[in-house]
Amino acid sequence: MAINSESGTVIYRNIGLGDIARYRLPWAGKVSILHRASGALMFLLLPFVLYLFEQSLTSEISFAKFAALLSNGFAKVVVLALIWAYLHHFCAGIRYLI
Template sequence: MGKTVKKQRPVNLDLQTIQFPVTAIASILHRVSGVIMFIAIGILLWILGLSLSSAEGYIQATAIMDSFIVKFIMWGILTALAYHAIGGIRHMLMDFGYLDETLAVGKLSANVTFVITIVLSILAGVLVW
């Protein structure tokens, strides 16, 4: 019979005191944007199918797209798509050796990804509205 050893480790459960590095935030957001896009595929295919079903379906799809909440959702989907695409390009540049895999380059490329996404998000907002 083996003895169990209880490890005394410090546990920090106060989530307000935990600060993630920018590289971790970029990684988490990349995963979140992928999930958003996966869910968005169903919404986008439904609207596309409705618009292509008939002339009346097209009118219904147009009416749906005129709603503020739907425009806001479309803006969110486009923003998630932009972030995921830019983050994917960032990862490919690292994988192919065009960007060094150092902490400094990781931080800089994550910040550049955020800035490019903000610009593309603003452009998506102009496109949607």
């Protein structure tokens, strides 16, 4: 965005690909991008979540296997990312509704 020196009006222009890294988005723009990313992440990981839910409800043995799976550090990170994505998506969605 530039200002025309003659009339004092704002001139909008497209930015190039090289300028994207230097472009400063407002907070609403950053939240919007994160909202879309968290929605995509939740959509892609939905089969994984449904599989884990189904396995945990089948029997006590399968629940024990599920608990053993969550003792793995990588699985904890994946579950933590899913929880973060859900909470972020929920809060950002409420923000857009208000």
